[in-house]
Amino acid sequence: MTATTTSARSDLTELGRSETALRTFLHGLPGVDQVGAEQRAAQLGTRSIKTTAKAEAIDLAIRMVDLTTLEGADTPGKVRALAAKALRPDPADPSCPHVGAVCVYPSMVPHVAEVLRGSGVHLASVATAFPSGQAPLEIKLADVRAAVEAGADEIDMVINRGAFLAGRYSEVYDEIVATKEACGNAHLKVILETGELATYDNVRRASWLAMLAGGDFIKTSTGKVPVAATLPVTLVMLEAVRDFRAATGRQVGVKPAGGIKTTKDAIKYLVMVNETVGADWLSPDWFRFGASSLLNDLLMQRTKLTTGVYAGPDYFTLD
Amino acid sequence: MSERVAVRKTYKLFIGGKFPRSESGRSYLVQSANVSLASRKDARDAVVAARAAVKGWAGATAYNRGQILYRVAEMLEGRREQFVALGLPADEVDAAIDRWVWYAGWSDKLSQVYGGANPVAGPYFNLSAPEPTGVVAAVAPEEPALLGLVSVIAPAIVSGNTVVVAASPVAPLAAVTLAEVLATSDLPGGVVNILTGRLAETVPTLAAHMDVNAIDLTGVADAELAADLEIRAAENLKRVLRPAPADHDWHADPGITRMTTLLETKTVWHPKGV
Helix, strand or coil: HHHHHHHHHHHHEEEEEEECHHHHHHHHCCCCCCCHHHHHHHCCCCCCHHHHHHHHHHHHHHHHEEECCCCCCHHHHHHHHHHHHHCCCCCCCCCCCCCCCCEEEEHHHHHHHHCCCCCCEEEEECCCCCCCCCCCCCHCCCCCCCHHHHHCEEEEEEECCHCCCCCHHHHHHHHHHHHHHCCCCCCCEEEHHHHCCCCHHHHHHEEEEEEECCCCEEEEECCCCCCCCCCHHHHHHHHHHHHHHHCCCCCEEEECCCCCCHHHHHHHHHHHHHHHHHHCCCCCCEEEECCCCCHHHHHHHHHHHCCCCCCCCHHCCCC | CCCCCCCCEECEEEEEECCCCCCCCCEEEEEHHHHHCHHHHHHHHHHHHHHHHHHHHHHHHHHHHHHHHHHHHHHHHCCCCHHHCCCCCCCHHHHHHHHHHHHHHCCCCCHHCCCCEECCCCCCCEEEEEECEEEEEEEEECCHHHHHHHHHHHHCCCCEEEEEECCCCCCCHHHHHHHHHHHHCCCCCEEEECCCCHHHHHHHHHHHHCCEEEEEECCCCCCHHHHHHHHHCCCCEEECCCCCCCCCCCCCCCHHHHHHHCCEEEEEEECCCC
């Protein structure tokens, strides 16, 4: 990690100009100690968070949820219902905070925008030929512009994993830069799809590449491949955003997505954020959970804390 | 050659088809053995396991459920001596096996006896069919340890419910040994979950749990606790089986009330004629 802190700020902004410079920089990043990262993640997962701390963690986690539906079977009615749930996750309890954002496909953005307008809940849309990212650049950019025009204020793009794995870093970099430009004022989340990157070293490189190219958030996964967010992968990404801020002064957010289903899992992530990058990132502006079923578990745990009685899924909406 | 040291058994809980220790790590000394002392969280975990098993068990055919329950009786018969060695009277063990077989036979007969066609004044078939209520929490009586336990578990699961049962706190070894029988009888994991320990610790949690559909208070001897449990159960309208009277004869014909209390009746109207 020391290699990054020694880089001068001016060097980093120049990197994107040449394939060689980019490759030299990315391959010069220190390798990830796989055993160490996994052990550290497992160790942080053993912390016990109870009573008032747990109540605070649950409310924070609810505010960090990107309530997501990315199905071929999504309908305007379904996404409107989901948006209503985002505004008032627990209708029985007005003290329950709203979620961070709703995340849908571009064609569903207008329907969600109607519901969320003026509420403070962000509207995220996946774009750039999600989930594979295998489409010509013009089509990906048109996808992004359409989503932004329809009212999305956050765009979740996928990187071109084929190009990344083949070592064509400039191509990936240029695509992110172009997408960022197409986003205008919308926030750009860059999905690395870590399940397809094979090694932690690649995750670290992809994280840096996405941040150098201007991503506002780095996100683990699409949720469409078998291996989604894991604690060690998120740890590597958190280290990357920490080092990136130390090197450039710019703060980038992190979003683990996919496979986070229980309150226990969510709290493990929050512990890891606090211990790795500190309280600066413990806010919905800098850390999000991409999830759908997680919210109901958070609500059930919240109900347990307020009523003292274990809640059941029959009393929460199906979505 | 040195004398052989016998291997002593650790008596653990039975949750989701597995034998975990109590999440709390506690145990208590009873019947000259260390037995897990279940906590609230163990009760919660057991409900999660029971809920997960409902779909498969309730969805299995009545014939299939019956076959599995007969298989349990076969395994019980094979372990007869083991139960007797725990200090249970031989006639109680025999009665427990017979009771199990008796309930197993009900699996494909219950809906015929308790459901059927209803006469209606119109051109419709009107049919009522009993369906399992879902997750049942049950408190086994203190005595008889095995016959009483079988008499609360079998009527709950024969119709497709899954059950979380709090075993007799004073004689839990029969329950843990029964768990070993169930684990080797093709019974899907989670259909029966057994908690050992203090009733006052686990049962109120089960009675208040919103994801439990019915509670069987048979083994609750303390009238005050029973009343408190019924009040807790009212929150989500659980079906309730009241505590058994102290002089209840467990060897007598049990009747079908224990089964029918844990059912929901579904009635369908279907047009006929045309």
